[in-house]
Amino acid sequence: MVLIQTPRDGDIIFTKHGFIFYAFGYDHPINKIIAYLKYIPKELQNQFNLNWIPFEWNFRNISLVRPKKLYSPKIFKEIQRVFKANYPEYLYFDPFIGKTVFVVPHHLIKIYFVPEIQLRHLLQKSNPDPLERDAIELIQMLSRKAQVPLSDFGIHGSLSTGMHTDSSDIDIAIYGAENFLRVKKTVFLLFKEKKIEYLNETSSDEIRMNKCLYKGRKFVFNGIRKIDELREEYGRFKYTPIRTLHFYCDVVESRERMFRPALYNIEDYFPADNDSILLQTHWPSQVISMIGEFRDVARRGDEVEVQGLLEKVEDLKEGNSYYRIVVGSGRENEFIRPV
Secondary structure, rough: OEEEOOOOOOOOOOOOOOOEEEOOOOOOOOOOEEEEEEEEHHHHHOOOOEEEEEOOOEOOEEEEEEOOOOHHHHHHHHHHHHHHHOOHHEEEEEEOOOEEEEOOOOHHEEEEOOOHHHHHHHHOOOOOOHHHHHHHHHHEEEEEEHHEEEEEEEEHHHHHHOOOOOOEEEEEEEEHHHHHHHHHHHHHHHHHOOOOEEEOOOOHHHHOOOOEEEEEEEEEEEEEHHHHHOOOOOOEEEEEEEEEEEEEEEEEEEOOOOOOOOEEEEEEEOOOOOHHHHOOOOOOEEEEEHHHHHHOOOOOEEEEEEEEEEEEEEEEEOOEEEEEEOOOOOOOOOOEEEE
């Protein structure tokens, strides 16, 4: 069994069945990692009633494929159907959220990729290919100009696993909230110097400003918690869903907005629909986004429009409770939009 010390969001897991999962968040049951499926062996493709990206990835002589979409409720149910029938060990009923989630049990892990370790391997490579050379050059430049140690960077995605082609993206991980903000500011300065260009493929890209072009290559950068920024404790909190809410509010604290889940503390609500009574009796103090698209989309002082699932959160250790809104609960049309 592969020894896993501290699973963190975005770690990449290759399993004994040939699946590639990505670890989700930082709060995991003992000997399991909550994760989402990213790649499927081509030989298993026909088990799933899904639309596929017309491209195959090669991982250590294994052909892998990816669904065109991974995150809609309909697709989640289809993937869950196949796993329930054929690979039930990857499904786990989480008693603290009251629903079944995907997990990778530790004993099914064949190879475990950590972005910071994969970057270390890349920097030591004697003959990097053109994409790898550009990734090294870009990360070293960001490290130098932002004054963030190379040890606080990582590489993610296909570049991390060696499945990349010359046209693949450069997916950069940055460990630590302050480091992420330094790099983001540096990227803006490099844009003003015309050394990079911003790339806006979705409306949230214009706000997040974490997707760019360097020498014609697309790169993205995202934040991952450092070990000393971890504060989750699996099993401490119980989450009870209530109903979907749509409202406006003010962001009063957003220091953890760059991570996944992204956290925004809120107040001063105004209902967008007929939810004023529910808002008055169930004041949510926090919006949490499980979806990467809504990371880093609002700062302290911003007014935002939110649609998500109202949950009651019970602290089983301290005995108190509060309410929060979850964006990315698995329901349709959930979002955070700056006003």
